[in-house]
Each structure stands twice: as C-alpha cells, then as structure tokens.
Amino acid sequence: MTEQPQQPPASIDDLETGDLYRLRLFVTGATPNSTRAISNLKELCETHLANKYELEIVDVYQQPLIAISEQLIALPMLVKLSPLPQRRLIGDMSDTGKVLRGLGLPAM
Amino acid sequence: MAKESKKNKKAADYPQIAKTPTGITGLDEITGGGIPTGRPTLICGEAGCGKTLVSLEFIVRGAIEFNEPGVFMAFEEKAEELAMNVGSLGFNLEQLQKDKKLKIDYVHIDRSEIEETGEYDLDGLFIRLGYAIDTIGAKRVVLDTIENLFAGLSNQGILRAELRRLFQWLKEKGVTAIITGERGEGPSLTRQGLEEYVSDCVILLDHRVINQISTRRLRIVKYRGSVHGTNEYPFLIDEDGISVLPVTSLRLEKEVSSERVSSGIPSLDKMLGGKGFFKGGSVLVSGTAGTGKTSIAACFANEICNQKQRCLYFAFEESPRQIIRNMHSISMDLQKHVDNGLLQFMASRPTLHGLEQHLVAMHKLIKRFKPQAVVLDPITNLITVGSVSEVKAMLIRLIDFLQEEQITVMFTALTLNTVVTEQTDEGVSSLVDAWILVRDIEFNGERNRGMYIMKSRGMKHSNQVREFIITDRGIDLVEVYLGPDGVLTGSAREAQKLQEQTGEVLRSHAISVKDREVLRKRKVLEAKIAGLQSEFESAEEELNKIYIEEELVKKVAEGNRQEMLKLRRGDQGGNDRKVKSNENKRI
Incomplete structure (x- = not known):
C-alpha cells in the first residue's frame, strides 16, 4: 500500500527543483474514501503533472504516531510538500477544480 | 436476615x-x-x-x-x-x-x-x-x-x-x-x-x-x-x-452532641440551664450597634481558649489588633491565646471576595486549624456582597459544615432598629440553635443593655430579661429590677435599690414600735385576767360559804330531832314509826 519516496524528503535540492511536486497522501486503509482519493489523485497527477511528481501514500492505521505529529484529523488528506507553500487538502479528491487550485495548478 | x-x-x-x-x-x-x-x-x-x-x-x-x-x-x-x-x-x-x-x-x-x-x-x-x-x-x-x-x-x-x-x-x-x-x-x-x-x-x-x-x-x-x-x-x-459547594447539605443526617460549651459568662450559662451552649451548635448574638456583641463573642472565644481548645475568629469589621486592644479594656487577654496558638484571627473585609470565596476560605481555614469553636463577627456585613437569600444560603452551608465537624459557632448580627425584631436581617434566626438578643433599654435619660434568650433549642433556658453590664472586670449579667413602674435598669435600678434600703430601715423601726405595743397590750390583758380570776375566786368562796352553812344547819337540826325523838320514846311508843314517816316526808 505504502509507496516510499525514492529520496529522503525535504532536502534543499528538492526545493530548488521548482517544478517537482512532492505530495504525500494520508489514507486509512482501504476505506471507500481512501480508495477513491488514491484513484482520483493518481488520475489527476497523471493528467496534469506527468513525470514531475512524487506521491507518497501513508496508511495512518499502520503509523498512528504520524497522526499526532502531522496533526491529522480529517482523512484522507493530501499534503503538498513542495513547491512551497505547503498546502493541505482533505477529502476524496473528487472535486478536481479544488484539488488543482490547492496544488497551485491552473484550472483546466 | x-x-x-x-x-x-x-x-x-x-x-x-x-x-x-x-x-x-x-x-x-x-x-x-x-x-x-x-x-x-x-x-x-x-x-x-x-x-x-x-x-x-x-x-x-x-x-x-x-x-x-x-x-x-x-x-x-x-x-x-x-x-x-x-x-x-x-x-x-x-x-x-x-x-x-x-x-x-x-x-x-x-x-x-x-x-x-x-x-x-x-x-x-x-x-x-x-x-x-x-x-x-x-x-x-x-x-x-x-x-x-x-x-x-x-x-x-x-x-x-x-x-x-x-x-x-x-x-x-x-x-x-x-x-x-x-x-x-x-x-x-x-x-x-x-x-x-x-x-x-x-x-x-x-x-x-x-x-x-x-x-x-x-x-x-x-x-x-x-x-x-x-x-x-x-x-x-x-x-x-x-x-x-455545598459540600454536605444534601441531607440532614448530622451527628449531635449533648456535651455543653460554656459561653464564658457564668451568669449567661446559668440562664442556659446552668451549662451553656450545646457543642456543635450554632449561636446567634444579635443586637443594635454598641450593645456589646463583639464583647460577648470575644468572651466566648476567650473561654474556649481557656479550656485549651482552639478557636477561629473571623472578623469582618475590626482588625485583630483592634479587637485585642478593645478586649483588654474589659480585662480579657486575647493576646496570650494568640501567642499560644489557640486563637486565630482571620480578618477580611467582606468585599474582598464573593460569598462563595468567603465560604471556601472559611472551609479551608477550618479544615487546617481544626478549631472547636468558630466566631463570625458580624455576619451582617456579608450582606454587602450578596443578597439576603444568598447570605442565608451561605450560612446554611457553613452551619451544615460546622455541625458535621462538631464545631460550635457563634455569629453576631447587627439589627438596625431598636424594636425587637422577630427576624434578623439575614433571616438566619430560624437556622441557629440558640439566639441571644442584646437590646438597648432607653429609660430615664440613659441607655442600658438588656439581654434576652430568644431561643435555645433542646435545653431549659431562662425567659427573663437580664441587664447586661460591661465592667472593667468583664461581662456580667444582673437581674433587672421589676418594680411597679416596669423594668428598671442601670442607675434607675440602683436608685430603686437605695430607695428600697431606706424603706427597709423605716419598716424595721416601725416593726419594733409595734412589737412594744403588743407587749404592753399583753401585759394589760394579763393584769385584767388576774383581776377577774380573783373576783371569781371570791364569788366562789361566797357561794361555798352559804352551802356549808346550810349543811351545818341541816346537820344540827337533824341532831336536835334525834334528840327529841329519844326524849319522846318513853311516853308514846306505838306512834313513833308513823311520826317518823311523816317527818321523812316533810323533809
């Protein structure tokens, strides 16, 4: 389920590469919301951010401590780590317009 | 089972x-x-x-x-x-x-x-x-x-x-x-x-x-x-x-004690069935300004400390030093109790905090100090921080708590008019176990203090008004003079006493005069009795004399007749019986 990032996150190099989108999606196992969120997000990224994104999917059930450190309440939640500013998006990512706006991408 | x-x-x-x-x-x-x-x-x-x-x-x-x-x-x-x-x-x-x-x-x-x-x-x-x-x-x-x-x-x-x-x-x-x-x-x-x-x-x-x-x-x-x-x-x-709060007032299931606590005023104890208040009871001392409520309260505190028990004194009007100084004037040394740790003052203005804060502050102090008696002087000032009903509710809770702890409590309360009010301002008179009223009696150009026991639950208590006097030596109660003009107190009572003493002297003199008169009368009477006695004796003697003379005459006559019969018996023997019977008949 979890796809670990290829590189250690949040290094200076990553920030410099302005057009690389580092995303982290927190989900809760295989709940309907989570699965929908994953498929919606993957689809969206492939469409708008092909080859310039890294998506990390974290199952909070497996790592409950992360819920505290990341201040997770509402799930699923997508965090845009870079480019800055950080943004947090919650929900099943079904509202594509909002997701794109949240990621700082031009609307379709 | x-x-x-x-x-x-x-x-x-x-x-x-x-x-x-x-x-x-x-x-x-x-x-x-x-x-x-x-x-x-x-x-x-x-x-x-x-x-x-x-x-x-x-x-x-x-x-x-x-x-x-x-x-x-x-x-x-x-x-x-x-x-x-x-x-x-x-x-x-x-x-x-x-x-x-x-x-x-x-x-x-x-x-x-x-x-x-x-x-x-x-x-x-x-x-x-x-x-x-x-x-x-x-x-x-x-x-x-x-x-x-x-x-x-x-x-x-x-x-x-x-x-x-x-x-x-x-x-x-x-x-x-x-x-x-x-x-x-x-x-x-x-x-x-x-x-x-x-x-x-x-x-x-x-x-x-x-x-x-x-x-x-x-x-x-x-x-x-x-x-x-x-x-x-x-x-x-x-x-x-x-x-x-309240901590305890959901139920009325308190322990009660029949132990007594002296009020510190012997004559007041006497009014309260000779022994004083019940331990764990609540006492209200109410009265108009300057009637000595604080003195009574201090006297009570002093007595508790003299018994080597602890007393907590909440003063809402005077500072501890002020109370100690003032009580010195009636020869009561509270300072030594303070030094011994038996007496603790807690002086604060009522407006310092709200009623509840007061109550909790009291709770805490009481829990810490563990006194046998508590004095609140006066509760009237609490009115400034709460309504009557709130003060009453607070006092109910305080009384509840104190009874639970078997602590005797004395409240003082100021009444505002000189008429005997059947209620104190705080409406607590129905809550307390004993209610002492100190009242001004204005008469003959002076004011004196009268003390009543309005109520005292569960004990015999005097229904009399006592005059309450504060002297250099302390507090005392004197019986008021009940004269034909009503209740007399103060100098009027003293004057009446003097007047009575004069009357006493006059009366004892009058009595001795009368006694002598009686004696003389008796003497006269006795003399008269003696006279009559001798008169009677002479009359008796007179009567006796006549009687004896008659006796003698009879005897002599009889003798003579016998003599005559003897003489005649020689001549006419046959007739003597007849004559004798005739003679007998005649006599």
Whole structure:
C-alpha cells in the first residue's frame, strides 16, 4: 500500500527543483474514501503533472504516531510538500477544480 | 436476615448505573458518586466559566487519586499552555505525562490551511484518540472543546455524522469521557447542539457577575438513570482546584452532641440551664450597634481558649489588633491565646471576595486549624456582597459544615432598629440553635443593655430579661429590677435599690414600735385576767360559804330531832314509826 519516496524528503535540492511536486497522501486503509482519493489523485497527477511528481501514500492505521505529529484529523488528506507553500487538502479528491487550485495548478 | 437478602436481591435485579468519581470537591456529592462510567458527559458553559479546568481536574484527579490514566485532547490550548495554566493549581502535567498517567494531545485545525475536496471522515481523530487510549490504558478521556472542529471544517453533515460515530465509539471503548462545549445562543446548551449526541449526563457551568462580584455556578441539567442535586451550586477555582459547594447539605443526617460549651459568662450559662451552649451548635448574638456583641463573642472565644481548645475568629469589621486592644479594656487577654496558638484571627473585609470565596476560605481555614469553636463577627456585613437569600444560603452551608465537624459557632448580627425584631436581617434566626438578643433599654435619660434568650433549642433556658453590664472586670449579667413602674435598669435600678434600703430601715423601726405595743397590750390583758380570776375566786368562796352553812344547819337540826325523838320514846311508843314517816316526808 505504502509507496516510499525514492529520496529522503525535504532536502534543499528538492526545493530548488521548482517544478517537482512532492505530495504525500494520508489514507486509512482501504476505506471507500481512501480508495477513491488514491484513484482520483493518481488520475489527476497523471493528467496534469506527468513525470514531475512524487506521491507518497501513508496508511495512518499502520503509523498512528504520524497522526499526532502531522496533526491529522480529517482523512484522507493530501499534503503538498513542495513547491512551497505547503498546502493541505482533505477529502476524496473528487472535486478536481479544488484539488488543482490547492496544488497551485491552473484550472483546466 | 431474610430481609437483608431480599434487599440485596433487589439491588442485584435492578443494576445501578456505574459512576466514576471525578475527585472534584463537592461534585461527586451532587452527582451521587460521579459521572457515568463508560459514557460521555457534556460540560457546557460560556467562555471563561471553567470548563477546561473542570475537565482537566477530572483527568488529573483520576490519574493521581483513582489510578485511572486519562487522555486530554485539547482543541484550544497547546499542551504547554495547559501545563502552565494548571501549574498554579499544583498539577504537574509534565510529570504525569512522563509517568504515563496522562496524555495530552493538542489538535490543531485551521480552515485557512485546508482545502476540502470531497468526502472525508474524522478517522485521523479516531486513530489519535485510539492510540493515546491504548498506549496508557486510559479510562478517562476529555475532548476540550470539540466544537472547534466546526470552525475548522465546513461540511457540517459529515461532522455531525462523525461526532455521532465518535461518541458511539467512545462508549464501545468503555472510557468515561467529558466533552466540553461552548454555551449556545437561546435555549440550546451548546452552539452545535452537542447535547443531542451526549445525552447521559449534561452539566452546565455559568459565570455571573452580580454587584460587581462574580460567582461561578454549576448545575446538572440531566443525568440519565441517576438521582442528582438539581440546584445551581456555586463553585470556586482557587489554588487547590475546583470546589463545588455545598459540600454536605444534601441531607440532614448530622451527628449531635449533648456535651455543653460554656459561653464564658457564668451568669449567661446559668440562664442556659446552668451549662451553656450545646457543642456543635450554632449561636446567634444579635443586637443594635454598641450593645456589646463583639464583647460577648470575644468572651466566648476567650473561654474556649481557656479550656485549651482552639478557636477561629473571623472578623469582618475590626482588625485583630483592634479587637485585642478593645478586649483588654474589659480585662480579657486575647493576646496570650494568640501567642499560644489557640486563637486565630482571620480578618477580611467582606468585599474582598464573593460569598462563595468567603465560604471556601472559611472551609479551608477550618479544615487546617481544626478549631472547636468558630466566631463570625458580624455576619451582617456579608450582606454587602450578596443578597439576603444568598447570605442565608451561605450560612446554611457553613452551619451544615460546622455541625458535621462538631464545631460550635457563634455569629453576631447587627439589627438596625431598636424594636425587637422577630427576624434578623439575614433571616438566619430560624437556622441557629440558640439566639441571644442584646437590646438597648432607653429609660430615664440613659441607655442600658438588656439581654434576652430568644431561643435555645433542646435545653431549659431562662425567659427573663437580664441587664447586661460591661465592667472593667468583664461581662456580667444582673437581674433587672421589676418594680411597679416596669423594668428598671442601670442607675434607675440602683436608685430603686437605695430607695428600697431606706424603706427597709423605716419598716424595721416601725416593726419594733409595734412589737412594744403588743407587749404592753399583753401585759394589760394579763393584769385584767388576774383581776377577774380573783373576783371569781371570791364569788366562789361566797357561794361555798352559804352551802356549808346550810349543811351545818341541816346537820344540827337533824341532831336536835334525834334528840327529841329519844326524849319522846318513853311516853308514846306505838306512834313513833308513823311520826317518823311523816317527818321523812316533810323533809
């Protein structure tokens, strides 16, 4: 389920590469919301951010401590780590317009 | 025994609701043991009325006193802020967290950082809470203030559904939870209608400012499946945490003592059946200004200390030094008792804090000092900080508490008019066990003090008015003079006494004169009796003389006749018998 990032996150190099989108999606196992969120997000990224994104999917059930450190309440939640500013998006990512706006991408 | 088992069976047949003690002073008494175990309880109220503190104290007391670890989920304040806020109450949250007795989880949620892109749920919250509960084995959970979620997330439909699921989940977890909520507008208890979800126990906190003095109050709006106190109870937040009052007044099941306590005035004791007040009783001394109420109270305190017992003196009017100086003038040395630690003064202006604060301050001092007697001088001044009914309610609670502790209490109260009022201003006269009234008696251009015992429950007491005098040597009671002109006191009584003494002398003189008169009369009478006696004797003698003479004459005549018969017997012998019979007939 979890796809670990290829590189250690949040290094200076990553920030410099302005057009690389580092995303982290927190989900809760295989709940309907989570699965929908994953498929919606993957689809969206492939469409708008092909080859310039890294998506990390974290199952909070497996790592409950992360819920505290990341201040997770509402799930699923997508965090845009870079480019800055950080943004947090919650929900099943079904509202594509909002997701794109949240990621700082031009609307379709 | 059969009855006993039947009773047990009955209790077993109808299981009672299990309760978790909060450890908050007074709250467990009101709720009859605490809040429902394994169920959520809602605490709602306006901002600043103490919701967070009540819930935090519930967690901390649970961890310290009942060995029930707790999770505090804070939606408003960070853990460090909370720790700082309650540090003044002596709660060391950091240590408790290290000991795994407490877990504080600060939930931060900010709408501006979050974009909602569709359906979501609050699983993150569930996971955090579940993790926190499981790691320390928590039995208690607080969600303070969960309504903040409504500010951070906009989809109300999801939130409501999720909250319902959350409370259900908490019940399944078997944790005793407190959920706090802001007071809503209008009739709803909380802004978001949380009371719809949490329906087992709802406690409402309130914070009111009346006459510039603020009072916090607590009321149990509902408690499913349990009896509970339904009143509004004042509560306080001080350095020991929260205290809900009254502590003890739900029932009237106090111990009573028939032991007596001297009032310190022997003649007053005599009026009270010779022994004084009941131990653990309450005594009210009321009177107009300057009638010596404080002197009576000080006298009582002095006597308690003389018995090597402790006395606590709450002065609301004078400073301790002032009282000690003033009592020196009637040769009462209170300073030595203060030095010995038997007497403690607690002087404060009533306006220093609200009534409840006063009550709690008293509670605490009494608990610490453990006195045998308490003096409140005067209670009238408390009126400045509360209404009559509030003062009365406060005094009821104080009396309850003191009776529980078997402490004798003396109140002094100022009455404002010279007419004997059947009620004191505080309306406490019906509460107290003994009521002594000191009253001015204005007569003949001077004022004197009269003392009455208006009531004294459970003992024989004098119905007489006594004159109450304060001398250099102390306080004393004198019987008033009841003359033909009415009750006389003071110099009028002295004058009357003098007048009586003069009368006494005159009367004793008059009596001696009369005595002599009687003596003389007797002498005259005796002389008369002697005269009559001799008169009678002479009359008797006279009568006797005649009688004897007749006797003699008769005797002599008889002799002569015999002589004649003898002489005649020679001539006419046959007739002598006849003649004799004739003679006999004639005589």
